[in-house]
Amino acid sequence: MIVFEHVGFAYPGAAAPALDDVSVSVSPGQVLALLGPNGSGKSTLARLGNGLLVPSAGVVRVDGMDTADEDTVWDVRSRVGFIQQNPENQIVGTLAEEDVAFGPENLGVPSDELRVRVDDALAAVGLSGFQRREPHLLSEGQKQRLAIAGALAMRPSYLIADEPTAMLDPVGRRDVLGALRDLRRRGVGILHVTHHLADVVDADEVVVLRNGRIAYQGTPKALMADPGHARTLAVEVPPEAELADALRRGGVPVPAGASTPEAIAESVWHS
Numbered sequence: 001m002i003v004f005e006h007v008g009f010a011y012p013g014a015a016a017p018a019l020d021d022v023s024v025s026v027s028p029g030q031v032l033a034l035l036g037p038n039g040s041g042k043s044t045l046a047r048l049g050n051g052l053l054v055p056s057a058g059v060v061r062v063d064g065m066d067t068a069d070e071d072t073v074w075d076v077r078s079r080v081g082f083i084q085q086n087p088e089n090q091i092v093g094t095l096a097e098e099d100v101a102f103g104p105e106n107l108g109v110p111s112d113e114l115r116v117r118v119d120d121a122l123a124a125v126g127l128s129g130f131q132r133r134e135p136h137l138l139s140e141g142q143k144q145r146l147a148i149a150g151a152l153a154m155r156p157s158y159l160i161a162d163e164p165t166a167m168l169d170p171v172g173r174r175d176v177l178g179a180l181r182d183l184r185r186r187g188v189g190i191l192h193v194t195h196h197l198a199d200v201v202d203a204d205e206v207v208v209l210r211n212g213r214i215a216y217q218g219t220p221k222a223l224m225a226d227p228g229h230a231r232t233l234a235v236e237v238p239p240e241a242e243l244a245d246a247l248r249r250g251g252v253p254v255p256a257g258a259s260t261p262e263a264i265a266e267s268v269w270h271s
């Protein structure tokens with residue numbers, strides 16, 4: 001488990017702390033969705049999750065290891081994969097297979113096992129057969145899935161994804177979300193930073209940050225059922241949730257579970 005306990009973080013010279021008294025956790029096979037406006041502290045929390053930053057207050061533990069403990073920092077980094085917004089910035093190899101092999105190679109994984117890890121990781125993100133392709137010729141969505149494969153080749157227990165779909169078109173976004181769903185099914189714990197509640201409707205928990213503090217902690221369903229509240233948190237709800245809310249306010253009894261256009265149409269039909 002990744003546990004953030006009363007975590008605070010201040011960048012040197014900053015007037016206000018980027019994070020203040022934040023307690024959340026990410027369990028294996030679960031998705032914690034992290035939302036909030038720009039500057040609310042999402043990326044800072046993400047970087048604290050794998051020891052890229054260490055907290056100024058409180059503690060972050062990865063499977064019991066304090067991320068501030070220098071003796072275990074490499075163990076922490078190998079357990080927690082990290083992918084960021086811009087897939088371009090994450091390409092390190094001239095061929096897809098070199099790119100994916102980069103991390104485990106640095107860990108000293110022997111070459112026969114490396115082959116297996118690279119092939120498995122590419123398969124896991126739907127890029128089987130892409131071994132000899134040049135990363136810079138891939139679509140943005142494919143590049144992002146390649147980055148996820150690179151993280152997976154380290155065989156991490158957790159993946160932190162900081163706005164992984166922000167720069168993608170709808171197809172790339174769908175494919176990356178699909179790859180993240182598969183990882184969760186394999187037992188990887190995921191911290192998914194996003195602006196779109198629609199990306200994380202099946203997350204186990206949603207945390208919304210505002211000015212470095214937790215402004216909401218609950219389920220995606222509860223937040224979607226109350227688009228007015230979501231708006232005050234600067235969270236973008238899926239259009240279906242907006243529609244259901246507008247209908248309810250107009251007197252149509254749309255049930256809380258109706259989250260697809262079909263289910264909403266059904267309740268209008270029967271009202």
Ligand SMILES: Nc1ncnc2c1ncn2[C@@H]1O[C@H](COP(=O)(O)OP(=O)(O)O)[C@@H](O)[C@H]1O
Pocket residue numbers: 011012014018036037038039040041042043044045
């Ligand atoms: N490297 C940095 N140095 C100083 N301040 C920073 C740095 N990175 C982020 N900040 C500040 O910390 C706060 C939180 O930023 P960040 O975690 O990037 O938020 P988010 O990812 O939600 O947009 C913001 O006020 C931002 O300006």
Ligand SMILES: [Mg+2]
Pocket residue numbers: 042043044162
């Ligand atoms: Mg950010």
